[in-house]
Amino acid sequence: MKHTLHIAWKDLLFLLRSPGMMVAFLLFPIVMMLMLSYVFPKQPSQQMEGKIGVVSQDPAFSVFAKGKNVLYYKSLEELARGLMRDEVLVGVLVPEGFTKGFLKGEAKLKVIPNPKNPQMAVMMAQTVPNMMQAPSLSTTKRLEVELSGVDGGKFNYYDFTAPGLMAMIAILSVSTGLAAAITRERELGTLDGIMVAPISRGSIVVGKVLAQVARGIVQAMLILAVSMLFFNVHMVGSIWNVILLLILGTFSFIGIGVIVTAGMKSQETAQLMISMINFPMMFFSGVFFPIEQMPKFAHYISKVLPLTYAADALRNVMILGAGISEIWIDVVVLLGFAVTTSSLATMMFPKLVKD
């Protein structure tokens, strides 16, 4: 018993001796608590804030309620674009022969949720039937609402989680990887072997970065494969755009580990600092919880996180079939992150290698 306490005290003493660790150690639970209490959706207050986009393929259709909350699109493509730009929270597709079917009491509507906020969109979809004007008919007639994707495929909740998860895994797995790879080689001594060769310092960093990016992409691809095989996820957009976004996503964040590790005294403190960046990023980037449901300050935080842009663009590509022209803003922002963090990381590389 005496020894147990003795050993415990030694371990705690280590913590006390490292000021960086101490600060991180105290801040971590507070930050986590503050964050988590804000990210969870507060549903009652913000039930119906999105707009509904309507596309009609039925010339006879005219029964839908008109109002501020309803936008009409000429085609499915336009609706998809409207969803990508977040003009509407859900899309409603009125299929051919809808009016006729409605009269017979067997009408079907397709509702396309916005991938940014599927939960809210699904809730909203439930209210669509009530918005139908059916003056001459009894409301007891059945109106079926079917959730679907833009390509007409069946709605699958995993469709919405897969892109966010892919972006997250790719980005988070590299955030510590590069710094860890460099410090490990430094401690082993093998870094000296590379540093003492007549090559430029830049090629060392870039080479290591490439390996990390490849790792991140393979992991993301694994998620994609598993989602498609076991969770029936289907992808609307091009795989090349997906890969491009994953590369950009990992690049955008790859330098952060080097920057933090170079700035911190010990590897341990750096790890803790990085997880203090990573955790909020997971929650504030809209991967698990839609940003719309969070308070205002969370919106600002989400704007400075590369994962927000990567996840958003990936969702638009995979679920709505967006091309580069529709996601270029995300691409430019990610490029900006990538250039900034990578050049900072290269500048701080000598500090990381130390003497």
Next chain:
Amino acid sequence: MKAIEVRELKKYYKEVKAVDGVSFDVEEGEFFGFLGPNGAGKSTTIRILTTLTKPTSGQALVAGHNVVREGKKVRSMIGLVSDKLILYNRLTVLENLFFFGRLYNIDKKTMMERAEELLTMLDLWDRRNTQAGKLSTGMKQKVNIARALLPRPKILFLDEPTIGLDPITTRKIRDFVKYLNEEGMTIVYTTHLLHEAETLCDRVAIINRGKIVALDTPRNLKRLFTEREVVEFELDKPVEMEMDCCRVLENAGNYYKVETTDLSKFVEELGKLPVKVRYIKSEEPSLEDIFVRIAGGE
């Protein structure tokens, strides 16, 4: 042209003056030794000369190039072996050599030829496809040396290369480095073992607390600090020790420990006695003694 020229080299860390105004030259083809205790500044000096660390001040030319401004040129001329092995455990011996060789733009065919030559000399050719992690420490150090030699450096830096190795491997490595030097390679070798420096080096710099306290040939240096030597020996029977060239420090049965000012004369005298010598060992003066003596102004 000198292989290495160092003038007033300093490397200060926050609390330590690791290298504190060191100046020396190394001739081309010379076997130059750094002798000093742990933390004396040997490794830091090597790290500056191999461009791994920038000096706080002072100048160093390696193969005629400035280590700070022309790092890349310096790096193309040198090889580094230190006690920290520069090897990847997950790669095989050949993969290790080729990985580092590629950084010097050596083509695959040449790398293969040199690898075979080096590994054969170091008795490791039949282990070429073994992962480095599975080799013994001694074998690893040999591979590490082969790695440093693959690009055919003009100057080879060895920072305590025999630390923690068994006597046979140590011997092999010393012989091999000596052979490299005879083939014309300039060697800079650090050690904290006096006798290692003595047997290998043309000239030795004794370094302590970041300063070179003596720099000369081993023979001259020895003269500096070995006016007296301690000899331990065991005879087949006890004998009366009455020589004027020695003083008995300890005696227990057949065992003796004596102090002498003239080792060769003592051995001669000992041979004249009607006894057989079972065991004899001359104790080297400890480094501490030497430093105390040199630092004391002797």
